């Protein structure tokens with residue numbers, strides 16, 4: 217992956233999750249964690265390593281396998297003075313607590329006329345690429361994207377994990393924090409002290425003039441790898457890492473298009489109902505005159521995720537598929 | 549708020565206060581039914597007439613800063629925890645002065661400043677929330693208690709079971725109060741539940757005792773909740789109370805509730821919580837005229853509330869696009 221820093225001091229995306237949470241727990245005694253196997257066992261993905269040891273059982277709570285109780289209790293605690301950080305082990309399991317995530321948490325502030333706030337974070341391991349099969353591999357960021365009232369973070373680098381975790385935990389609004397399973401082992405520069413990345417601020421991951429690739433989480437390294445390849449062919453692709461879906465930083469996307477005039481959206485959720493559809497529709501509405509070519513979307517195929525690597529590669533956007541699509545778009 | 553320190557010790561004056569609160573709720577529910585039929589109230593209503601003793605008795609046994617979570621059948625809980633009939637009626641009539649600025653409606657009455665943290669319309673969803681509020685109180689060391697009120701129907705959905713288990717395992721200061729009115733919407737709860745007492749009989753599965761009480765007797769409810777709250781504050785964990793009660797109207801809107809046998813209705817109407825409280829007051833030596841005075845005061849209060857709510861301005865269209873986020877906005881993109 218092009219986004220990997222291998223120099224001294226590089227840290228993994230995985231350890232940055234625990235680091236981001238720990239920094240906030242040190243800063244704010246109202247931050248508490250709950251989830252399955254997150255305490256002494258330090259998480260099935262080892263994303264809570266060290267938290268139980270440092271903060272103890274009154275701040276880091278192991279729960280039963282009760283997704284509705286986990287997210288529902290986080291909601292009740294958030295309404296009453298705590299800042300809970302709830303872990304849902306795999307994002308597929310969000311379906312088990314979708315009632316709370318889609319119908320309770322994002323609505324309660326609105327339907328009470330602003331009487332209550334719900335400052336919570338639901339963290340979850342999202343996406344494919346590791347061969348976990350159809351029920352443990354979905355990229356479901358678009359599920360959350362359909363629900364007004366949820367903020368959505370999906371970092372692509374270790375430093376962003378820390379900086380966006382700080383913003384998510386400090387947010388007075390509910391945040392769904394998608395940690396990408398395929399990125400856990402990736403490395404990057406560590407976050408500086410007090411690193412805070414505001415939600416809703418996209419990042420230009422690579423500058424370019426010929427076209428704009430809009431990416432999120434796992435598709436950022438994919439897009440960067442494609443851009444690197446294409447540079448050798450004389451195509452200069454800009455890569456925008458959206459970082460969060462809500463708030464959605466369309467200003468950065470539209471500003472990039474002012475220079476490149478060509479847009480490709482690279483998303484891991486299925487084409488059908490994927491977030492790229494909304495990005496495309498805003499650009500069609502507000503950036504039509506900026507465009508010299510049709511908007512293209514490279515998304516996952518509209519099938520459940522298959523198990524075998526060779527099959528999974530047919531479904532999820534790969535560097536090859538993105539590279540091919542960019543070539544066609546550049547020559548349009 | 550009315551308080552007594554020992555079970556069974558509500559004084560005549562205290563009981564009269566509770567009677568008045570129940571009378572205000574009863575009058576409000578009657579007014580809502582009339583306003584619904586007259587077209588002033590849109591959508592749906594789920595009236596709690598008949599359930600007043602559960603809300604008023606429980607509320608009196610709680611501290612002002614204890615948390616309450618209720619269901620869509622929650623007008624009685626909102627009023628018992630400090631929402632005024634006027635702001636509730638205004639909410640139902642889509643007025644700007646509604647308790648939720650007309651963004652909630654009948655099913656979502658909430659009075660957060662008095663710790664009544666909402667009425668929730670998806671069955672069972674709020675039981676884990678109450679557990680979470682209790683967890684928060686425990687961690688903050690405030691000795692606050694959280695109470696979830698829910699219907700008999702809620703005992704057959706997952707979050708009920710997840711919440712009881714979590715609360716038991718974590719020894720949370722939460723009280724689960726089932727308002728068993730014998731029916732879910734139109735189906736008798738007995739015909740869809742594997743045990744005769746839908747909440748109480750499930751408690752033992754989570755190592756808890758389930759207490760079955762007369763939910764129409766305000767003194768009985770008060771006593772049971774007072775004891776449960778004491779246990780919770782003492783760190784002894786959650787309680788399950790199944791309060792048997794009955795609704796005076798149908799399930800919602802204009803449901804005539806023809807599915808209920810006439811003898812059953814007659815039996816429960818004779819055990820109206822207001823009648824039972826009146827009997828208790830009489831036994832304590834309170835004169836009938838005094839109770840009548842309280843009744844007419846309640847009638848007067850609600851009739852003024854109806855007039856005020858009717859006279860209030862309609863909801864401001866600009867409010868539709870506020871209150872999504874904590875900063876007050878609905879902005880989702882740059």
Ligand SMILES: Cc1ncc(C[n+]2csc(CCOP(=O)(O)OP(=O)(O)O)c2C)c(N)n1
Nearest residue numbers: 621669670671699700701702729731732733
């Ligand atoms: C999850 C869910 N399923 C179904 C409904 C539709 N529904 C609304 S009220 C109700 C009956 C609930 O009965 P109970 O819990 O006994 O409460 P009651 O209305 O008797 O107070 C049903 C089925 C719902 N709101 N939520």
Ligand SMILES: [Mg+2]
Nearest residue numbers: 699700731732
């Ligand atoms: Mg019922």
